[in-house]
Amino acid sequence: METGVIFAGFGGQGILLAGKVLARAGMDQGLEVTWLPSYGPEMRGGTANCTVILADEPVGSPIVDAPRALVALNGPSLDRFEPKVAPGGAVVVNSSLVPRPVRRKDVREIPVPVNDIARELGEPRTINMVALGAAVRALGILPLQAVIQAMVEELGERGRKRLVEVNREALARGYAEAGRFLA
Amino acid sequence: MPGKAILSGVHFMNGDEAIAEGAIAAGCRFFAAYPITPQSEIAERLAWRLPRVGGMFIQMEDELGAMAAVVGAAWGGAKAMTATSGPGFSLMMENIGLAVMTETPCVVVDVQRGAPSTGLPTAVGQGDMMQARWGSHGHYEIIALCPASPQEAFDLTVRAFALSERFRVPVLIMTDEVVGHMYERVEIPAEVPEAPRRRPQVPPDRFLPFEPDPDLVPPMACAGEGYRIHVTGLTHDERGYPDMSAEAHDRLVRRLCDKILRFRDEFTVYEAVDLDDAEIAVVSYGISARVAHGALALAREQGIKAGMLRLITAWPFPDPVVRSLADRVRGVVVVELNLGQMSREVERVVRGKVPVIGVYHAGGRIHTPEEVLSGIEEVQRCR
Structure with missing residues (x-):
């Protein structure tokens, strides 16, 4: 069983880190994981995405044709990756920035206003963790607690107490938000 | 604060970081490079780690200088490495040849990206494989290893240092952007044996710096150890002195190739x-x-x-x-x-x-x- 997740957005939205936290959480839970980034030569801006694979057997190719979940933090990312999502898969859309709904009817749309939520939390940079929290709920294969732990590990020495706390809140808010759209 | 040289345990690491840790575990204490995508994570990690384990990191003016510094460091007694991507690999070619000719043990990493020229700085390629083989001038043999995962990047970097000491030749790690940037589980063992340098077995007055052992590899004395050494890219005799005869040239070039080809079973891995x-x-x-x-x-x-x-x-x-x-x-x-x-x-x-x-x-x-x-x-x- 192999689960692919694509995180995509503008450079600077933190999507690479969001994917890394998910992959690390999977590794900590004993899964085989890969995390592969894709970005352009720009120092900032541009678009970026990363692919996470969580599997119970060693992963071959680190790219996926049909992700079980997509996290799209901007419009171009939704346009580009929506067609690839596996039927029945989840699409977490940043409804703060993306003006359109998901077009496909065979995927589960989870609109989360991540910019608004992050602003409410007083730390706009946590949009990636809000989105990740929603994705974790939609995937349903890793406990939120494992993802929180991986976030703390990933922030490492940079993770001062306040940062860890606000990112924990962000993950929890995203997780709760997604629950509204999932049975 | 001194750090641990071998970070034994399980890590979530990309191939670049695994190469950096493999080098430190193998005893590398000198790294000279110029940053370039997708190699930068190797340089970044070593800039942080090497000073904490008693090593030295130098960001050189360019890749010509980086490779030259590595040759010099090896002759100063260090296990030395550099890392780059295609454009920098091209610039290193002349001094890689110098390392071949002077039988300098060292490791060179090429994290390949889309090429020619600046090409695709952030995307994968494997277009430097022939350059790895023939990129420097003249006829020579060199060892190149290709990891397919971050774990193997660690393992092969350790092995590259061992082979470079065993054969006194630059060993190339020909990896690529995906292996370099991909994060996976990497397990670093409890102990990593450090490959010894082949030392002179005779007193300084009887030492000839390029007199080979029966397996065609000469023992290596480093600068400042009391042995007389003369290191030149010119064709040289067993004393290291220039010899411009066709016979000496053919003899030297053949030995540089044969010392590797005759023992290929030792390093042919698949x-x-x-x-x-x-x-x-x-x-x-x-x-x-x-x-x-x-x-x-x-x-x-x-x-x-x-x-x-x-x-x-x-x-x-x-x-x-x-x-x-x-x-x-x-x-x-x-x-x-x-x-x-x-x-x-x-x-x-x-x-x-x-x-x-x-x-x-x-x-x-x-x-x-x-x-x-x-x-x-x-x-x-x-x-």
Whole structure:
């Protein structure tokens, strides 16, 4: 069983880190994981995405044709990756920035206003963790607690107490938000 | 604050970081480089780590200087490494030749990206494979290893240092952007044996710095140890003095090649996947082999008995391994992220005995298993 997740957005939205936290959480839970980034030569801006694979057997190719979940933090990312999502898969859309709904009817749309939520939390940079929290709920294969732990590990020495706390809140808010759209 | 040299345990690491940690674990204490995507994570990690384990990191003015500094550090007694990507690899070529000629143990990492020129700085390629073999001028042998995962990047970096000391030759790690940037589980063992440098066994007054042992490799004295050394890129005799005769030149160049080729069994490493009953063999290396792995199962679902020879040692090319493969299969598919480099070697060794088909892509993305499968199907149809 192999689960692919694509995180995509503008450079600077933190999507690479969001994917890394998910992959690390999977590794900590004993899964085989890969995390592969894709970005352009720009120092900032541009678009970026990363692919996470969580599997119970060693992963071959680190790219996926049909992700079980997509996290799209901007419009171009939704346009580009929506067609690839596996039927029945989840699409977490940043409804703060993306003006359109998901077009496909065979995927589960989870609109989360991540910019608004992050602003409410007083730390706009946590949009990636809000989105990740929603994705974790939609995937349903890793406990939120494992993802929180991986976030703390990933922030490492940079993770001062306040940062860890606000990112924990962000993950929890995203997780709760997604629950509204999932049975 | 002194740090631990060997970070034993399980890590979530990318290939670049694994190479940096492999180097430190192997005893590397000197790294000179110029930053370049997708190598920068190696330099970044070593800039942080080396000073904490008593080593030295120098960001040089460019890659010419980086390679020169590595040669100098090795002669100063250090285990030394540099790392770059295609554009910098080109600039290193002259001094890689100097390292070959002066029999300087060192490790050079090329994290390959889309090329020629600036090409695709942030995307994958495997277009430097022939440059690794022939990029410096003159005739020479060099050892090149190709990791297919961050774990293997760690393991092969340790091995590269051992081989560089054993043969007194630059050893190249020919990796790529995907292995370099991909994070995975990497397990660092509790202990990593440090490869010894071959030291002089005679007193200084009887020491000739380029007098080889019976296995054609000379012991190495480093600067400042009391042994007289003379190191030059000119053709030289056993004293290290220039000798401009054709005879001396032929003798030296042959020895530099033979010291490696005669002992190729020591370092020829490969992985055989499902080859026992295979009728079609995929030959690949690095990240491309990893993707091709997925195509084998697809082929077998269709009743095609496909296996794979994954080259881990790319140079010297494992002629005997590929030759015996060609005796056993009906066709060969070479998968690589260039328009046919290692496949030239495969064709040379196979000598038309069975059809050889290339699944090529100039880089920018890795293959899909389906692309590899169509190559397997194509060669299956050949008669």
